[in-house]
Amino acid sequence: MKVNRRNFIKLSAVSGLFVAGASQTKPMLNAFTKNTEAAAKNEPQGEWIASTCQGCTAWCAVQVYRINGRATKVRGNPNAKANHGHSCVRSHLALQQVYDPDRVKQPMKRTNPKKGRDEDPGFIPISWEEAMDIIADKIMDLRKRNETHKFSVWRGRYTALNGILYGNMPKIIGTPNNVSHSSICAETEKHGRYYTEAYWGYADYDHENAFYELMWGADPIASNRQVPHTASLFGKLKDQAKIAVVDPRLSTTAAKADEWLPVIPGEDGALAIAIAHVLLTEELWYKPFVGDFKDGVNRFVAGRTVNEEDFEEIQTYGLVKWWNIALKDATPEWAAERSGIPAEQIYRVARDFGRAAPRAISFMSPGSNMVVRGGYTAQAMAALNGLVGSADNVGGVICGGESCPVNSFPDFEKYIDSIAANGNSMPRADFGGRKLEMPAMNAGNSGGIKPTNTIADSILNEDPYSLEVVMSYWTNFNYSNQGTDRWDEALAKLPFMVHMTLNPAEQTHFADIVLPVPHHMFERLSAVRGSNGNLYRHCHIQNEIIESPFDVRIDETEVPWMLGEALERKGFSNLIDYFRNEFVDPETGKKPTNGKEFNEIATKIYTQPLWDPTIEKQGDVINGWEEYKKIGTWNSIPYRFRQKWNGNWGTETGQFEFYSETLKKALEAHAERHNVNVDKVMEATNYTARGELAFVPHYEPAYRVGDENEYPLIFSDHRSKLNREARSANTSWYQEFKDADPGDEAWDDVAKINPIDAKKLGIENGDMIKITSATGSITVKAKLWEGTRPGVVTKCYGQGHWAYGHIASLDRKKQIARGGNNNTILAPVHEALSGSGARHGGQSRIKIEKV
Incomplete structure (x- = not known):
């Protein structure tokens, strides 16, 4: 009998009765008797x-x-x-x-110099001291050759102390190559907000006061961000508001929504633009925010241009320009042909959304805009909040927030010697900014983002040079980046890598030194x-x-401290001198003498403004460090709305921008860097826009890898409510309750296929199928499910580990994965304006065959 949740309850009931009947004098559960010590003391x-x-x-x-x-x-x-x-x-x-018994338990070093997925690393245990000496020797060799720029730090999940290992240590050693996972996470949605209201970050949503929420690929009661916040209020939200979910998959949130719009992946932009068209043609924009025609007569008529002088804006800039350039012909009928959503549903959603203004939220997520041409889609979704006046307004979207004051770490400039200064001046290994086709603009700055997935190409092509020594923590880049096979090749080519990790992951297989680190939630301060x-x-x-x-040792503090000591023994003391001299306990005035003390002092320095009652701030009052540790959190005052209104948006014009002068300036700067015009930038980044269209939110047709004749289906990737960033697959709870994700199965990895498509292909429920794209192939089980639109195969990300542990993989020693890794078939393409990996939007076409 398979023990599923229903049977577990049955078994529990049966076994409980059996035990009670077998031993009447000694009940198994304390709660059922008063004659126990625990019950008597009630402690x-x-x-x-x-x-x-x-x-x-x-x-x-x-x-x-x-x-x-x-x-x-x-x-x-x-x-x-x-x-x-x-x-x-x-x-x-x-x-x-x-x-987890599969965790890395002690430092290890590789004994097999050959690297590859089929090579046994031959790991043997070593001491922490030996590990640090080996790493220090590698760094000192780079210093002797004046090539410290070939050292790199790769960052995965991090804490506030990342500024030590990831931020300051690389600069003191002398490299510009600190590379984060961020670009494979969510940068495109930040692009959309920045070029409308100059905010590069994650948004907050006033669910409690909203009357309509339009969710673009968002599943906030299951995945994405703020799940506890949204779930806590979802009942109230359902009572007072309408919810529409745009997603090719019937997600948990879509199943509870008033409207489900199963869009063709990557075509969300057509919907967003058409909704904007309806809001204007039917005079549903929020006039107290946007403004109005001077004579009060609506001139937004489909197909007609409007004189800019006829409209007077209040908080916004460029509405009429946007209409004339991108909106006037974007009717729901036009959008229906591209998005696969009926025109009547587009009208209905747009009207309901507009009538709820200003308490109407356009809620975007990575699934809707982390696509090759998703930058302008993200802008369109953000612009909808401007049209209905919900930007920085009650019942709307908050881009920013109140102050949460923290300290920076001490200045390190005087510890950078001439060798390090030379290394820091070298071009970066990633492609951000230095390549015409990769603007990767963080907050308008060319190259402000370091596109993680381009590092594999840099290593393989030695462009602009070959990285030689890498320290990587809480990463698994040959699993979590699109195009996993090329990452395997790159890691095999990398001369020396240190992997600091909880579990021996796919990336660990290619490491030279493996260092065990604490679990962030239980084992570190x-x-x-x-x-x-x-x-x-x-x-x-x-x-x-x-x-x-x-x-274990703490990756962000203890490891740098120990490495600093090892480097000191070899003649380079700058790193440990910085730690010893500049970090001072704000309470006692003491300086650290070991890694543990260093970790605590660094944490106290960073958080001092929050727990020191003598420092003025707006929020919780906490009386000292020990009280802060006990309480566990500091909260600001609640956000005060409309702080950005009246010229405080931070954009080039000071207004909420529909026509983005901010984006125009950024694109022109990147174009100038490469001695071309903006049209050439658009061409190089796979965008179709030319001229003024490049400066407004507009529709871009979906970009897909693979010929439709050979690869007739579209592959759509999604996330699980159980995914701890793909690190939970080695837990039995993850596997047992995987069917909590709509359409998925416990202890399995399924590709969800609409029955219409399955019938054409002769595929039945439970068949093993091979999914092939132009990039790679995986083998998984077929699940016939009406919750995915015809023509689209959806599959959850998180399975397909050939390493990581005895539960995550079917056979770790033989490298047999449990299911397939989506990134094996996803092409290594980007949304280039933000530098974001384009893992969504049906970027890859696929074909399916039974095996």
Whole structure:
């Protein structure tokens, strides 16, 4: 009998009756008797200790229950206002992660010089001291050759202390090559907000006061960000508001929505532009925010241009230009042909959205705009908030937030010697900014983003040089980047890599040194400063709740400290001198003498403005460091709306921009850097826009890899409510409850196919199928499911590990994966304006065959 949830309840009931009948004098459960010591004393067995869950980018404050030194359960921190004192399922999965028997338990070094997926690394245990000496020798060799720029630090999940390992240490050693995972996460949605209202970051949403929410690929009660916040208010939201979800898959949120719009992947932009068209032609824009025609007569008529002088704007800039350039012909009928959504539904959603103004939210997520031509789609979704006046308004979208004051780490400039200065001046290894086809503009700056996935190409092509020494933490780049095979090739070519990781992952297989690190939620002290949620800014603490059963060191502080000591022994003391001399305990005035002390002092320095009652701030009053650790979080005052109104938007014009002078300036600067015009930039980045169209939100046809005749279906990737950023697949809870994701199956990895398509292909439910794209192929089980639109195959990301542990893979020794990794078949393409990896929007066409 398979033990599923229903059978588990049955078995529990049966076994409970059997035990009660077999032993009447000694009940199994204390709760059922008064004659026990526990019941008599009524004392708690353990204590709740504050920490932070980093299972997604919401970074929710939690509390962990510790009994006899062991973490036993998790709940939301009742002091945290951003997540209403709640947590989601991801935080509970962490309990199985921290006690995972497959974790890396001690430092190891590679004995097989050959690298490749088919090569046994031959790892053997070593001491921390030996590991640091080996790494220090590699760095010193680069210094002797005056090639410190060939050193690189790769960052995955991080805390507030990342400024030490990822930020300052590379500069003191002398390299510009600190590369984060960020560009494979969500940069395109930030692009959309920045070029309308000059905010590069994640948005907050006033769900409590909204009357309509239009969710673009968002599934906020299951995945994406702010799940506890949204789930806490979702019942109220359903009572007072309408919800429309644009998604080719029937997600958890879509199943509960008033409208489901199963869009053709990558064609969301057509919908967004058509909705804007309806808002204008039917006079549904929010006039107190946008403005009106001077004579009060609406001149927005389909197909007709409008004189800019006839309209007087209030908080916005360029509405009529936008209409004339991109909107006037974008009717719902036009959009229906491109998006696959009926025109009548587009009209209905647009009208309902407009009538709810200004309490109408256009809620975008990576799924809708992390596509090759998604930058302008993101702008269109952001621009809708401007049209209905919900930008920085009650019941709307908050881009920014109140202050959460923290300190920077001490200045390190005087510790940069001439060798390091030369290395820091070298061009970066990634393509951001230095390639015409990769503007990667963070907040308008060419090359402000470091596109992670281009590092593989840099290594393979030695462009502009070959990286030689890499320290990488909480990463798994040959699993989490599109085009996994090329990452395997790149890592095999890399001369020396240190992998700091919880589990031996796919990337670990190519490492020369493997270092065990603590689980962020249970085994280390740090701070985590999250983005705003529920109108609050916050900074949480991570306490060392348990003593790790393994020989771990904290990646962001203890490892740099030990490396600094090793470098000092070899004649380079700048790094350890910086740590010893500049980091001073703000309470005691003491300086660190070891890595543990350094970690605590760094955390105290960063968070001092929050827990020091003598420092003025607007938010919680906390009386000292120890109280802060106990409470576990600091909350700002709730956001005060309309701070950006009346010329404070931060854009080039000071207004909310429909015609983006801010984007125009950024694109022209990148074009000038490469001695071309903006049209050439558009051509190089795979965009179709030319001329003025490049400066307004507009429709771009979906870009797909693979010929339609050979690859007739579109592949659509999505996320699980159980994914701790693809790190939870080695937990039995993840596998057992995988069917909590609509359409998925427990202990399996399925590709969801509409029955209409399956019938044409002769595929039945449960058949094993091979999915092939122009990039690669995977073998998984077919699941016939009406929740995906015809022509589209949807599959959840998170399975397909050939490493990571005995649960994540079917056979770790033989490298047999449980299912398939979506990134194996996704092409390594980008949304180039933001530098974001384009993993969504049906970027790859596929074909399917039974096996």
